[in-house]
């Protein structure tokens with residue numbers, strides 16, 4: 096094909112005209128000889144050759160011999176090439192059949208594992224959880240933040256051997272991962288807390304630290320990044336708030352904060368309700384610290400959607416120590432420069448898996464971009480599937496993983512009862528079920544309309560019930576929580592929104608009216624009872640509308656918690672077992688009854704992602 100541009104071609108066509116030479120100037124010129132004359136001349140030449148000497152013949156024979164040799168050599172070279180090509184081909188075939196033989200030897204389990212690993216690697220997030228500036232400049236901190244200048248464990252604990260520390264962790268079923276892990280501290284008295292807070296805890300019957308607290312608090316006090324995983328109701332809030340309060344106190348006492356300064360640290364929550372509850376806890380603990388006048392009063396801001404920030408102008412008019420927030424409103428406030436992160440050193444994410452697994456990582460990264468320097472980062476949750484753990488670990492600096500029980504396991508203080516109830520019989524049976532325990536009771540349903548229907552039905556039957564779900568206004572949601580918390584209402588009907596992290600006083604019974612698709616949600620929902628060492632009951636309705644895979648997840652969870660498995664669940668076979676496949680839990684949602692290839696959470700996330708691509712929605716609203 097002619098690939099020359101036209102201009103070039105034209106140039107060639109227009110090249111200068113040939114300059115003809117005169118005959119006598121051309122040395123290659125041959126005069127024309129007629130054919131007959133040429134034939135005669137050739138004949139004469141041949142005749143003269145025949146008469147030529149033996150010398151000439153020998154030379155010809157030699158030449159022919161050389162030509163034959165050349166041909167033989169060429170043939171040999173050709174054969175050699177063919178031989179080589181065949182060897183390569185044969186080698187390839189050998190490799191292929193060897194792999195096929197190896198594959199045949201692999202168990203179904205290994206094959207499933209390989210396939211799962213492929214999916215897992217494909218969905219792994221590649222972009223670290225770091226600020227844009229850190230990502231752009233490739234900044235990765237290699238040392239933990241030196242936030243605490245004062246705190247260190249008492250000498251007798253510092254002198255303890257690592258074997259002894261390990262023995263203590265084992266006693267409380269604490270698993271740790273990481274380098275240079277601070278020792279566990281079994282008594283609040285050894286944590287060197289201010290007297291006033293110590294007294295406050297005691298007066299609230301908080302006398303000894305829970306496992307997540309006894310390893311988590313010293314870890315956070317030492318300035319280390321931390322991933323804390325412990326079952327529902329095990330006191331994670333205290334584990335990350337006390338270190339923040341101590342840090343804020345330390346900073347305030349060094350140099351008092353004035354208007355426009357702070358915060359020292361923030362707590363991020365995935366829902367307004369949870370943020371509100373954490374805020375109330377922090378305010379109460381800060382007041383307790385300042386009560387005796389030995390320590391300064393710390394200033395805390397609640398930063399969530401649906402409330403007017405003017406209401407908190409009194410907080411903003413002073414130096415700010417702690418902010419408890421949901422991501423959307425926090426970003427808004429930071430963008431409007433209502434406060435800055437110039438002095439912020441501590442970032443804690445509660446229910447962290449929720450915050451970063453469903454495409455909200457960009458919001459978190461955005462928030463991190465407002466930090467001006469290295470921070471101490473802590474992530475806490477009761478459920479933290481492998482995918483999130485891996486992602487979090489590569490994003491933190493020398494993190495320490497503190498794990499109490501399996502991530503995603505149910506709280507053992509909850510008696511789990513699963514009942515087969517036909518769809519049309521659910522409402523009536525619900526009334527019967529409410530008789531099992533005295534109030535307060537929470538009823539969960541995944542469907543907003545169903546939440547409203549249940550509340551209406553209960554009200555008709557004379558049960559004092561409130562309802563909460565995502566489509567209610569902020570006032571309605573606040574009213575429902577307040578009246579239920581205060582004991583004015585006996586029953587709260589809720590969608591998933593109330594399941595994450597909310598701590599209601601001594602819930603006796605949780606009824607799961609419609610089983611959530613994701614087993615993590617179930618773990619959070621039943622976790623509203625059986626908190627802080629008390630026992631509770633969870634009754635779950637299932638029927639033929641419940642997907643078999645969900646039932647299988649449930650069956651394994653009951654087995655893991657040593658609970659009674661009802662016959663209709665016991666008879667469900669695991670298809671993976673029949674295929675000889677892997678029975679390991681799903682790394683995306685932690686469900687024990689399925690692998691990654693049919694994870695409902697992954698399917699859901701992908702559906703959501705596709706929908707947000709279509710609508711251009713970034714999905715980051717809270």
Ligand SMILES: Nc1ncnc2c1ncn2[C@@H]1O[C@H](COP(=O)(O)OP(=O)(O)OP(=O)(O)O)[C@@H](O)[C@H]1O
Nearest residue numbers: 301303304305327328329330331332477596598627
């Ligand atoms: N050391 C303790 N001893 C007794 N009770 C405690 C202790 N620490 C916290 N609590 C109480 O336990 C309850 C549950 O605590 P918290 O809400 O922090 O649990 P959580 O682990 O965050 O649960 P979830 O995963 O559901 O969010 C709270 O009422 C809290 O006051």
